[in-house]
Amino acid sequence: MTIEVKNLVKKFGSFAALDGVDLKVNDGELLALLGPSGSGKTTLLRIIAGLDWPDSGEVAFNGEDALAQGARERHVGFVFQHYALFRHMTVFENVAFGLRVQPRAIRKDEATIRARVKELLDLVQLDWLADRYPSQLSGGQRQRIALARALAIEPRILLLDEPFGALDAKVRKELRKWLRSLHHEINVTSIFVTHDQEEALEVANRVVVMDKDRIEQIGSPDDVYESPATAFVHGFIGESIELPVQVEGGVIRLGDRPLNLAVDGLVSGASKLFVRRHDMLVGPAGSGAFEGAVQHVRNFGPVQRAEVALSGGETVEIDAPRDKELRAGDTVGLNPRRYRIFAG
Numbered sequence: 375m376t377i378e379v380k381n382l383v384k385k386f387g388s389f390a391a392l393d394g395v396d397l398k399v400n401d402g403e404l405l406a407l408l409g410p411s412g413s414g415k416t417t418l419l420r421i422i423a424g425l426d427w428p429d430s431g432e433v434a435f436n437g438e439d440a441l442a443q444g445a446r447e448r449h450v451g452f453v454f455q456h457y458a459l460f461r462h463m464t465v466f467e468n469v470a471f472g473l474r475v476q477p478r479a480i481r482k483d484e485a486t487i488r489a490r491v492k493e494l495l496d497l498v499q500l501d502w503l504a505d506r507y508p509s510q511l512s513g514g515q516r517q518r519i520a521l522a523r524a525l526a527i528e529p530r531i532l533l534l535d536e537p538f539g540a541l542d543a544k545v546r547k548e549l550r551k552w553l554r555s556l557h558h559e560i561n562v563t564s565i566f567v568t569h570d571q572e573e574a575l576e577v578a579n580r581v582v583v584m585d586k587d588r589i590e591q592i593g594s595p596d597d598v599y600e601s602p603a604t605a606f607v608h609g610f611i612g613e614s615i616e617l618p619v620q621v622e623g624g625v626i627r628l629g630d631r632p633l634n635l636a637v638d639g640l641v642s643g644a645s646k647l648f649v650r651r652h653d654m655l656v657g658p659a660g661s662g663a664f665e666g667a668v669q670h671v672r673n674f675g676p677v678q679r680a681e682v683a684l685s686g687g688e689t690v691e692i693d694a695p696r697d698k699e700l701r702a703g704d705t706v707g708l709n710p711r712r713y714r715i716f717a718g
């Protein structure tokens with residue numbers, strides 16, 4: 375099933391939550407909507423699900439107008455951040471629920487329902503929990519059951535709103551991998567909302583980066599990480615140093631100091647220079663595009679994170695390999711291995 379969204383506008387009073395959003399989701403894709411809080415991700419997902427309505431624009435499933443259909447007719451499976459399981463029902467009955475409430479004309483007989491629920495519990499690898507109640511499950515198990523329940527009605531589209539948002543970091547990581555392989559198996563067109571860049575890059579085939587009511591970039595995880603299209607995307611994805619610079623006649627200045635860095639001819643005037651923390655290479659003083667003094671050093675997993683006060687007055691945080699052995703008080707030269715400059 376494909377999804378096509380055209381020029382979608384949604385306002386709450388005079389405030390635009392979505393302002394001219396266009397998006398095409400391919401059949402069988404696992405797409406992430408990634409953006410900061412308030413960027414319109416949930417609003418977009420709810421409109422696709424039929425839980426909310428736009429002020430204008432189009433939503434089509436396989437070329438057919440979805441806005442003409444109610445939520446039920448759209449055959450969409452939905453999983454929310456907070457487990458929406460029925461507390462008084464066993465896991466088995468929770469998963470069976472959607473099948474039991476289907477209209478009589480299409481409702482399956484009891485044996486078929488039981489077989490289907492068993493199949494779904496196998497799929498999410500929790501058949502051994504069938505007789506438990508939701509309160510007897512861990513958070514991660516509840517989300518997997520919520521997913522099995524959403525899949526019971528054989529949805530044409532699966533929508534997940536921060537499905538792992540309430541779980542601890544370790545469980546989230548496990549479930550990411552699990553979701554990717556589950557999707558590989560079932561191949562239903564799926565969209566999931568997250569504000570966690572790592573989650574989006576690790577799980578999705580394509581990532582839609584949103585900011586303040588619009589889409590900033592759509593691309594593969596590699597595209598959005600390696601070739602951010604805008605300053606916002608660069609700042610949001612990957613940990614970046616952002617420096618205000620002035621570009622004139624092919625020369626970049628940080629404060630008064632010209633930087634020995636090349637700039638393409640398209641940028642001029644007040645601009646932003648972005649360097650990922652781990653792309654800022656540390657060398658001896660006098661050797662860098664930037665010069666500075668190390669203020670603090672913390673070990674941070676496989677790297678040392680050093681705060682460096684640049685001679686121009688800015689302070690930046692860089693990630694250097696542990697064997698560099700930086701110390702507070704060291705003077706260093708910094709050279710960006712890669713950098714990007716965006717106007718504005």
Ligand SMILES: Nc1ncnc2c1ncn2[C@@H]1O[C@H](COP(=O)(O)OP(=O)(O)OP(=O)(O)O)[C@@H](O)[C@H]1O
Pocket residue numbers: 386390391409410411412413414415416417418569
């Ligand atoms: N029912 C509503 N009434 C008024 N404003 C709303 C309503 N629903 C959402 N908004 C506003 O629309 C904007 C987009 O909200 P939305 O929930 O889509 O963002 P989001 O990107 O999903 O954020 P989060 O990651 O925090 O869930 C926000 O500024 C929000 O305050």
